Amino acid sequence: MEDKEVILEADRPFLRVVRSQPATLECCYKGADDHVTWEKHVNAANRTVNVSFLNESHFVTIMHVQSSRSRCGTLTIKSVELNDTGLYRCWLNRTLVHTHGTYLQVFEPMKKTINLRENTKNKILIAEGILLFLCVLVPSATLLFKSKHQNELEKIKSKKEEENIYQGLNLDDCCTTYDQIECTPAQGHYQDVRNCNEEDIQLEKP
Incomplete structure (x- = not known):
């Protein structure tokens, strides 16, 4: 067979x-x-x-x-x-x-090196969440503070530049010069009628 x-x-x-x-x-x-x-x-x-x-x-x-x-x-x-x-x-x-x-x-399965209770695990998770929130919040707040501080510095710088424009100018001298220009009799063939008395009106012919 x-x-x-x-x-x-x-x-x-x-x-x-x-x-x-x-x-x-x-x-x-x-x-x-x-x-x-x-x-x-x-x-x-x-x-x-x-x-x-x-x-x-x-x-x-x-x-x-x-x-x-x-x-x-x-x-x-x-x-x-x-x-x-x-x-x-x-x-x-x-x-x-x-x-x-x-x-x-x-x-052989891996053994737990640390035996933690569920309550302890929950606390650790909460702490990790808080740390993660701070890691996000702190850099954002720092960046916002720097931006605000930079804006203030720009304002101060702009104000100082405006003050520097008038630095060295004597306002009294400016006013005196302006008054002299305003009160000086008109030169030429015409006189300012507004600044003269009616009795002393002597117009020159053109």
Whole structure:
């Protein structure tokens, strides 16, 4: 009797599990009715691959499930550890065919360095909000103050420039000169009638 051709179904390529949590791996295939052996492949430091076979124990459960369409082998590790990280593949005992495999990564979750209460967290958030508000308000207020101060300096500068225009001028001399110009008798052939008495009116003929 000839063996049927083995058709491998797609394996889950990657599985990431938290330390101390259970992990279940599965490999499914068609065309063979024999059991499978689970292998674990781990990369060594000298660029070699160490292969180990897994047997059922108190921490490891191996099962075989038959359905109308395919046959699956399952491997369940009840509590994974960091050293359980590696590539897990199925080896069909009779056909000597290996499945593609699933890489299991076991990781340790990060622990909180500071254990804060919710009330403390809310206070920190409020303080951060106030600091953020001040970071926005203070530069704006500083800019506004500088603009106002600059306007005042411009006004003072403009006022000083106006005062400098009249600096050095003697107003008394200006008034005296103006009066002299105003009160000087008219030169030429005409006299100012308004500034003369009626008795002394002597008009020159043109």
